[in-house]
Amino acid sequence: MKQEPQATIHPLAQFAATLQWSDVPTPVQRRTEDLWVDWFGSVLAGCKARPVASIVRFALSQGPAQGPSEVIAQGATSSPMMAALANAAASHFAEQDDVHNGSVFHPAAVVFPPALAVAQSIGASGEQLMAACVAGYEVGIRVGEFLGRSHYRIFHTTATAGTLAAAAAVGRLLGLTPAQMQHAFGSAGTQSAGLWEFLRTAADSKQLHTAHAAAAGLMAAYLAQDGFTGAQDIFTGPQGMAAGMSSDANPAKLADGLGTRWATAETSFKWHASCRHTHPAADALLQVMQQHGLRIEDIARVTCHVHQGAIDVLGPVTSPSTVHQSKFSMGTVLALAARFGHAGLTEFDAEFLAADTVALRDKVAMALDPEVDAAYPQRWIGKVTVQTTDGRVLHGRVDEPKGDPGNTLSREEITAKALRLADYGGAVGAQAAQAAVARLWQVGSWPRVGTLVGDATH
Amino acid sequence: MKQEPQATIHPLAQFAATLQWSDVPTPVQRRTEDLWVDWFGSVLAGCKARPVASIVRFALSQGPAQGPSEVIAQGATSSPMMAALANAAASHFAEQDDVHNGSVFHPAAVVFPPALAVAQSIGASGEQLMAACVAGYEVGIRVGEFLGRSHYRIFHTTATAGTLAAAAAVGRLLGLTPAQMQHAFGSAGTQSAGLWEFLRTAADSKQLHTAHAAAAGLMAAYLAQDGFTGAQDIFTGPQGMAAGMSSDANPAKLADGLGTRWATAETSFKWHASCRHTHPAADALLQVMQQHGLRIEDIARVTCHVHQGAIDVLGPVTSPSTVHQSKFSMGTVLALAARFGHAGLTEFDAEFLAADTVALRDKVAMALDPEVDAAYPQRWIGKVTVQTTDGRVLHGRVDEPKGDPGNTLSREEITAKALRLADYGGAVGAQAAQAAVARLWQVGSWPRVGTLVGDATH
Structure with a gap:
């Protein structure tokens, strides 16, 4: 045989x-x-x-x-x-x-x-x-x-x-x-x-x-x-x-x-409660806002310079109608991060369709960026360009978003995050x-x- | 909203x-x-x-x-x-x-x-x-x-x-x-x-x-x-x-x-107990053998003229080592059909590696056929060319293999087939x-x- x-x-x-x-x-x-x-x-x-x-x-x-x-x-x-x-x-x-x-x-x-x-x-x-x-x-x-x-x-x-x-x-x-x-x-x-x-x-x-x-x-x-x-x-x-x-x-x-x-x-x-593809740009926006002391009202337009994968996954989500979908909306995530300093579960639930969120959301666009795309997926670089209402053009950048191996969470942060999530879910008591x-x-x-x-x- | x-x-x-x-x-x-x-x-x-x-x-x-x-x-x-x-x-x-x-x-x-x-x-x-x-x-x-x-x-x-x-x-x-x-x-x-x-x-x-x-x-x-x-x-x-x-x-x-x-x-x-891709050629071989009164010993070579899907599925199976694999071997199926008049479960189990089966199996080849390929998958045409040991070249053809809608089984045949399968499986008694x-x-x-x-x- x-x-x-x-x-x-x-x-x-x-x-x-x-x-x-x-x-x-x-x-x-x-x-x-x-x-x-x-x-x-x-x-x-x-x-x-x-x-x-x-x-x-x-x-x-x-x-x-x-x-x-x-x-x-x-x-x-x-x-x-x-x-x-x-x-x-x-x-x-x-x-x-x-x-x-x-x-x-x-x-x-x-x-x-x-x-x-x-x-x-x-x-x-x-x-x-x-x-x-x-x-x-x-x-x-x-x-x-x-x-x-x-x-x-x-x-x-x-x-x-x-x-x-x-x-x-x-x-x-x-x-x-x-x-x-x-x-x-x-x-x-x-x-x-x-x-x-x-x-x-x-x-x-x-x-x-x-x-x-x-x-x-x-x-x-x-x-x-x-x-x-x-x-x-x-x-x-x-x-x-x-x-x-x-x-x-x-x-x-x-x-x-x-x-x-x-x-x-x-x-x-x-760290943010959204699709990972949104995190680098959200952190980059926070960086440029902090560096230049920008307020929400100062922002006329945000361009996120992203890798192709972000466009593939987030691109179809132009007008999110559910909390879950809003986590795949680059504009929504950036708006919540800008408004509250972070885009957490609570912010999504309560604010994803708030007028201030939607107004800022609709000022956000994505553009394919050769450098970001070439680095991806080994590195998830965040790059944004912000046009301000007074005509300035500002650039934000992060090379390693929070939570990445080189910028990881401490055990205290992990414990705190887990307990926040448990509280959010409401399935078990705090103790x-x-x-x-x-x-x-x-x-x-x-x-x-x-x-x-x-x-x-x- | x-x-x-x-x-x-x-x-x-x-x-x-x-x-x-x-x-x-x-x-x-x-x-x-x-x-x-x-x-x-x-x-x-x-x-x-x-x-x-x-x-x-x-x-x-x-x-x-x-x-x-x-x-x-x-x-x-x-x-x-x-x-x-x-x-x-x-x-x-x-x-x-x-x-x-x-x-x-x-x-x-x-x-x-x-x-x-x-x-x-x-x-x-x-x-x-x-x-x-x-x-x-x-x-x-x-x-x-x-x-x-x-x-x-x-x-x-x-x-x-x-x-x-x-x-x-x-x-x-x-x-x-x-x-x-x-x-x-x-x-x-x-x-x-x-x-x-x-x-x-x-x-x-x-x-x-x-x-x-x-x-x-x-x-x-x-x-x-x-x-x-x-x-x-x-x-x-x-x-x-x-x-x-x-x-x-x-x-x-x-x-x-x-x-x-x-x-x-x-x-x-x-009707045959094998991959469906083998059935048209098996029926065509039976047709040409019957028409010309061929015996196994008369067959020097068989070329099956097939659609691409048959080559894709059956092509990798050149030397079957298990009963299941042999049902995807065009040569084995044709050899069993030629030897026994049909390639049923019992024939596969007992004979798929018998010397006579293997000898005939190794005389069978597939070739892509434009007519068969164009008709597929709406129609599964069977076409074979048989070279005989005395030098003749004979052609066999079926346009609708047994079991197809135009050549379907009667309720008696379906009952008989189901009972044969039940007997083969041995999980329940005949009654x-x-x-x-x-x-x-x-x-x-x-x-x-x-x-x-x-x-x-x-």
Whole structure:
């Protein structure tokens, strides 16, 4: 009987299947814990939102009445898949979860929920959970970088690369061999989906995207553990992900610096409560306003000098009609930042359609900038030109927006942000949120991953 | 507050949300019942296969211990999503389920499982179930035609268009309004996925593809019922399905002849147990062998004159190492057909690597044929040239392979095929299969859709 040639194990599968917490350098371990606590705030901020509630209701209706995995702050438990579906939907709603610049990928929303659900189910330790999450971050970020800018023009990379990230994290927790991990990648990649079209009418798909990625990646890993096979070269094969969904894929990115370059630690925290593409320009506007002592009334026109990705994602949003859509409106974000010094969840909710906001919003335009575009996505430079009502032309610039690795948040800032988000979400009380956040910082010492909020198992 | 312009309801969403069984012409009703019984045989043939068993185990582990929906012939019930996941995985395994030529799409596998699961859950009538399935067929086929040949070169249309088909069928059962149906389409399309890359190593992804399409489409419909919104133009929007996954999409196909052209009735039954792309050439070879009284030993070389899609899908399979892979080997299929008069499940299992099969297999080649390629996918013409060992060059041709609408199967043939498949699968005894098939023919008179096989609820 003729045999297929033995499949080569891709370095990324080898890495994801064998990563130990002790392999991760100490600063990256600490940064992973930072990302974990920061993620938790986003879940609490989003878990009661309408679209999230729909996904939670569906997940609870399709799973068991009780299960080993926590549906966070919903007073419910379910099977790992259903808990992952629900928690991932909650993670991305407030637009405050983390982002990796180079891949334009939001890892937390698709890595922590499935990993947590499985860790609770199998009784993994905190270190095992964190190691699995680093595997998920490293894989997802590299897949996002691999798929490239042409992919991101049409596809929501957090949804597509996110399926691989979820499979890697869950696969590591399940102890997949490298060969099984490669099968899990094949099964994840062939379920990889998520289109930006929903932005045009501010539809709810973002919550579905993270939910789908988490659940599909989780399924891929469980199936691989059970002997189910997947494509051996789902990334670069002639009918694989790049062939179907990218025109500028770069295979070298998949294994770039594995074990030496820690992409997890390159991940940025979000400071404004909006699409990341708006942050550099918002910070640049704040910089020029501060430098020149500008008031709102002084501003006649703002031109944001941006990369093409910002135009692709934000361009369709000219007249936002919902809070969510307004977070993809460059004009709205800059108007709120100018009015209040920051564009937070509260400001969006209360002020996105206020007359002062709309007036300033409509003075904001975007223009493609060669320097900013060339630096992107490795660097997200903020550049704005402000024309004042008295005829001056002023320039603002930031090279690293707040929350980026070189301008990161302290643990105090992360804790404060998480508690603000918890308060905004209203799903748990202040004391419970404080206790939970304090516990979450100790994840590295947990012998067994338990319930994050109160005791949801009874 | 500015409002988005009121979304236009696409005729396809309008149609799917309002179709009544009484709108369906009588011959199309009868053909739908034919497809229903034919599908049931495929589930019984596949439900114990290894990759299917993995998905069934996963589904049962993530769902409730009991539920309203039947996991067919597994002695289990679960929630609608988990039953759909399991039954859809089983439907496509034996490669004997139906196919629509123009869209190169296998509707049964992704329509009947989610529709059945939901019908059992909500207590729908047989007519409601059948009407919903017609909605699923009409939508899925048109989406497949819309996505076109460029899509099919990389993507498994049954997986991608299948997600929309499942959403339409389930959405109709749930009584979605046209606006809700459009949201369901948006949520389905943004989860639409499935790459052909798995064929290269004969991986198990086909079962995952139908399972994923059924479950994701079902979720999309339930979410829409709960007010969850999706992209309004997931098909032709600038960041929609066509933009991301096709270069020759034809929007006119989406609404082509709605209510007058019944694509359901254009669906073909499979006669050989192999990839449909092999059937025309296999029938043409049988034709020329019969006409000239050829024996196996007389054949020196066979050239199959095929369309590009056959080369894309079958070309990578040069030396099949598994039964499943051999069903994508043109040479193997022709060798079995020549040796046994048909290429059935039993012949594949026992003979795909027999010396006589391999010897003939290696004499078979494919060549792109302009006439066949131009007719495809509306018509699947079979053309072969046979060189004989005594130096003759003979031509075989069939214009409509057995099982196509103009050369369809009788109800006796469908019953016999279903029972053969049930016997092959070994999941239910002959008597139980006969009783079930007899019941299934009566679906139109069921006041409430019950369990298909025995009593699986206890």
